Amino acid sequence: LARGVGMAAALAHLAACVVLYAAAQDSTVQVYAMGNWSAPFGIVLVLDRLSAMMLVMTSALSLIGLMYANAAWSAQGRRFQALWQFQMMGLCGAFLTGDLFNLFVFFEVLLAASYALLLHGGGRARVGSTFHFVALNLVASSVFLIAVALLYAVTGTLNMAHLSQAISQVQTADIGLVGIAGLLLLSVFMIKAGLVPFHFWVPASYGSAAAPVVALVVAKVGAYAILRIYPLLFGADIANDGTPAAGLAELGKPWVLGLALATLIVGSLGTLASQTLRQLAATLTLVSIGTLFVPLAIGTDESISSASFYMVHSTVATATLFIVAEWVGTHRGARGDRLLPGEPISHPVLIGGALLWALVTSVGLPPTSGFISKILVLDSLVNAPAVGYLWIFILLSSFCSLVAVSRALSLLLWNCSDEDPKRAQVLEKR
Numbered sequence: 108l109a110r111g112v113g114m115a116a117a118l119a120h121l122a123a124c125v126v127l128y129a130a131a132q133d134s135t136v137q138v139y140a141m142g143n144w145s146a147p148f149g150i151v152l153v154l155d156r157l158s159a160m161m162l163v164m165t166s167a168l169s170l171i172g173l174m175y176a177n178a179a180w181s182a183q184g185r186r187f188q189a190l191w192q193f194q195m196m197g198l199c200g201a202f203l204t205g206d207l208f209n210l211f212v213f214f215e216v217l218l219a220a221s222y223a224l225l226l227h228g229g230g231r232a233r234v235g236s237t238f239h240f241v242a243l244n245l246v247a248s249s250v251f252l253i254a255v256a257l258l259y260a261v262t263g264t265l266n267m268a269h270l271s272q273a274i275s276q277v278q279t280a281d282i283g284l285v286g287i288a289g290l291l292l293l294s295v296f297m298i299k300a301g302l303v304p305f306h307f308w309v310p311a312s313y314g315s316a317a318a319p320v321v322a323l324v325v326a327k328v329g330a331y332a333i334l335r336i337y338p339l340l341f342g343a344d345i346a347n348d349g350t351p352a353a354g355l356a357e358l359g360k361p362w363v364l365g366l367a368l369a370t371l372i373v374g375s376l377g378t379l380a381s382q383t384l385r386q387l388a389a390t391l392t393l394v395s396i397g398t399l400f401v402p403l404a405i406g407t408d409e410s411i412s413s414a415s416f417y418m419v420h421s422t423v424a425t426a427t428l429f430i431v432a433e434w435v436g437t438h439r440g441a442r443g444d445r446l447l448p449g450e451p452i453s454h455p456v457l458i459g460g461a462l463l464w465a466l467v468t469s470v471g472l473p474p475t476s477g478f479i480s481k482i483l484v485l486d487s488l489v490n491a492p493a494v495g496y497l498w499i500f501i502l503l504s505s506f507c508s509l510v511a512v513s514r515a516l517s518l519l520l521w522n523c524s525d526e527d528p529k530r531a532q533v534l535e536k537r
Contacts, residue, residue: 110177113188117170120195124159124166131159138205151266153205157334157415161202164419165326168426169195172319175430187227194220194323201328207258207265210332211251214299217328218244224320225312240312243305247298254291257284271339274355286355289340293333293359300329301396303369309396310377310389318433322426325392327418330399333363334411334418337403357406364404368497370397371504378511384432384444387515391428391469394504395421401501402484405491413483420468420480428465435462435519446518459520466512471505481505 130137137154144150173191197217204210225237259265261281262273277285301309313321341358374393381387399417402410435444438458442449452458464475471477481501488497 109188113173113191114177116192117166117173121163121166121170124162124199127154128159128163130154131156150209151205152203153267154203157331158202160415160419161326161331162199164422165195165198165202165323168322168326168423172322172426172430175322176317176319186223190220190223190227191323193217194224198323198326198328202331205267207267207270207336208255211248211255214251214328215248218248221320221324225316225324227317227320235311237312237316240308243298243308247295250291251295254288254295257288257291261285261288267335267339274340282355285340286358289336289355290359290362292336292340293363296329296332296336297363297366298329300327300333300400301370301393302366302400303373303397304366306370306373306393306396309393310386313385313389313392313429318430321429325422325425325429327399327422330396330403330414330418333400333403334414337363337406360404360406363400367397367400367404368500370394370400371500372397375504375507378508381511381515382446384435384446384515384519385429387446387511388425388428388432388469390511391508392421392425394508395425395469397504398481398484398501401497402487405488407487407490409487410484410491413480413487417480417484420476424465424468424477428469431458431461431465434458439519446515448518452519455520462519463516466516470508470512472509 131154134156139152139154141150141152169191176187176191194217197213197215197220200213201210201217204213222237222241225240226234255265258270261277261284262270264270264273274285298305313325316324337359341355341360370393374390374395374397377390377393378387381390395417399414399421402414402417432444435452435458437443438453439450468475468477471481485498485501488494491497
C-alpha cells in the first residue's frame, strides 16, 4: 500500500510539474503569496522558467529513483516512502521560494529527510559517512541563520526580489555587514554543493548510500541557490548604480572561481585513484561540480546560460551513473563494483551498454549531452579573463576522467577472470 501511494504521488507530482513548466514558458514571473500576505512582509513562491525546469528534472529523477528503489530494497526501512516525499517537498520548496528565510526552512526539511535516507539500509560505512554529512550541514545551517539575521538587520527584508533594491539603499557604514553576510551565504551554498575544501562528504556519502537516494540527493540545490542569490548581492549590475553597494560587485568571484578550479584538480585526481565504480561516480561528481561553478563564477549572461544547461545535464548524468553502478555491482559476483578483474557481468549487452552510456555521458564524449554542455561552457568563457587557463583546467579534468573511465570499462567489461571468487578474495587480501 505504501509503495502504491508513493508511486501515485510521484506520478501526480510529475504531472503537476509539467503543467507548471508549460505555464512558465511565456517568460512571465508568476508569484503566489502565502496566506495572501504581499511581499516584502509575506512569504512568496515564485515560478519562472529556471525554477520550472528544476522542478521537472527533480520530479522525473524522483519517479525513476522510486521505481528502482521499490523493485530493489525500499522494504529494508519502514519510513522510506514518507522520507522520500519529505525530501521532494524540501527540494521543490527550495526551487520555488522567493524568500531567503524560507529557503533556509526548506533546506532544513530536505536535509532532515536526507539524513535518514542516506542511512537507509544500515551498515558501518553509511553510518560513518552520514555522521560527517550531518555534522557539516549542522554547522552550515548555523552559519546560514547568522547570515540571514545579518541581512535582515541591515536591509529590513529577506524577499529576494526586494533584497537588491534594499541593498542599494544601505548606508556606507553598513555595507561591510552586507558583504560579510553575502560571503557567509556563499560559503553555506558551496558547502552544500561540495566544493573544495568542503568536498570530503561527497565521495563518502555518495559512495556508500543507496543509488536511488543519491539520485535524489544529488540535485544541484546548492548551485541553484548561488545562481539565485549571487547576482542579488554581488552581481555586476550593482557596480554602476552609484550607491555605496557598488563596492560589493563581484566580491565573491575570486573565491568561487579559485575553489571551482581546486575542485576540478581534486576531482580529477580522485577519478584516477578510484578503486570502485561507486567511488569513480562520486569523484566524477566532484569534477562536474567544479566544471559547473567555473561559468557561475564568471557571471556573464552567456556563462550563466551554459551553467544552467550543464547543471541539468550533470544532475541527470550523475543520478543515472549511480543507479547503473549499483546495478553493475549486484550482477558481477563476488567482486561487485570493485575495479579489479572478476567474473563477467550477467546480461553484458544490457548492463554493459547502460554502463558505457552512463560513463561516456558523464565524461562528455560526443554525441552525448555531456559533450554539448561542455562545448557551451567552453564557448561561454571565450571573453573571460585568463580564458586559456580556464580551458586548460576543464580540458585536463575531462582527459583525466576519460582515462579513469576507460580503465573502469576495460576492467569491468573486458578484463574478466574465471578464477574461483574465494581464491581471488584471499589473493586480494595478501
